[in-house]
Amino acid sequence: MAVEKDVRIALTFDFDAYSTWIGTFGATSPSMLSRGEFGPVGVRRLLELLKRHDAKGTFFTPGHTALGWPDHVRAIVDEGHEVGHHGWVHENPITLSPEEERNVLERGLEALERIAKVRPVGYRSPAWDNSPSTIPLLLEYGFEYESSMMGADFNPYWCRIGDEWSTTEEYKFGKPVDLVEVPVAWHLDDWPYFEYVITPKVTTTGLRNPNDPLTVWKDEFDYLYHRVGKGLLTITMHPQVIGRGYRMLMLERFIEHVIQHEGVTFTTCAEYVRDWKKDKSPSLPEGAGPARSKAWEA
Numbered sequence: 001m002a003v004e005k006d007v008r009i010a011l012t013f014d015f016d017a018y019s020t021w022i023g024t025f026g027a028t029s030p031s032m033l034s035r036g037e038f039g040p041v042g043v044r045r046l047l048e049l050l051k052r053h054d055a056k057g058t059f060f061t062p063g064h065t066a067l068g069w070p071d072h073v074r075a076i077v078d079e080g081h082e083v084g085h086h087g088w089v090h091e092n093p094i095t096l097s098p099e100e101e102r103n104v105l106e107r108g109l110e111a112l113e114r115i116a117k118v119r120p121v122g123y124r125s126p127a128w129d130n131s132p133s134t135i136p137l138l139l140e141y142g143f144e145y146e147s148s149m150m151g152a153d154f155n156p157y158w159c160r161i162g163d164e165w166s167t168t169e170e171y172k173f174g175k176p177v178d179l180v181e182v183p184v185a186w187h188l189d190d191w192p193y194f195e196y197v198i199t200p201k202v203t204t205t206g207l208r209n210p211n212d213p214l215t216v217w218k219d220e221f222d223y224l225y226h227r228v229g230k231g232l233l234t235i236t237m238h239p240q241v242i243g244r245g246y247r248m249l250m251l252e253r254f255i256e257h258v259i260q261h262e263g264v265t266f267t268t269c270a271e272y273v274r275d276w277k278k279d280k281s282p283s284l285p286e287g288a289g290p291a292r293s294k295a296w297e298a
C-alpha cells in the first residue's frame, strides 16, 4: 500500500520595500530606493495569486515597511495571511550590540502592532544572520519560531542557545530551547537568481532565466514528495523581485506543478510550527554528540 503523502508548502515573502536598500545597501539615490517601491506592486499581484489558489502565505515585514505601506500590510492581514517580524529597517543582527538588537526588535513589533494589529510569533532575520543574542531575545519576547537557518530542509528543528566552537576543541552543542527553526535555503530564494545588485561591497548578477529556479524548486518538491513523503518546503521570495511579470508566471507554474499532487497543501509557517511541535519537546538534532555542554544537561 502506498504511504499517504503529507507535503505542505510555505510560500514566504519578505516584504522589504525600501528597507533592504536603506538598511542593507545604504542607499544614496532615489533610483536605488525605487527598486523597493516596486515591493507594494508585487504584494498586490501576490495577494491576487494566493487568493486564486486559496493559499495562505507568510509575509515577513520590517517595521519600516509597515509604516510606509500600511494599506498593503493591512490587506495581507485581512486576507488571512501571516505577518512575521523582519527587523525595523532590515538590519543585520550581527552588526548590532545586544541593546541595539533589542531596540530593533521592539521597534518592529511596535510598528506591526500599530499598523496591522498583529503580534507576530515568527521572526526572520534580515540577511539570514543571527547574533548570539537573537535566540534569547526571541524567547524573551514570546516568539514561537524563527526562520533564518539552514540545518535541515524539510523538517523544522529546535533552536539552541550557547553552541561553542573553535578550531582546536570539539563542537559543543548548546541548549535546545522552545523556539522552532523553520529552515531556509539560498537555492529556494528568488533574490540570488534574479536581483542585479552592484555596490562596492556586494555583487549579485542575478537576471537568470526563470526556468533555473523553477527547475530547482520543482526538483526539491519532487524529492520531498516522492522520496520523503512528508514535510515542509519553504520558499523565500521578495515581492519586489518575484512581482515582475515573467517571474510571476514562473511562480504560477510552480504552484500548478505542486497542486497536481495529492496530499499537498499550502500553510503559513506559524500553522505548521504549531502542528509540528504538538508531540515534541526541545532536543538536539538526531545523533548529535558526544561533546555537549554538560552544564545545561544537569
Ligand SMILES: [Zn+2]
Binding pocket: 014, 015, 016, 020, 086, 090, 126, 127
Ligand atoms: Zn529581507
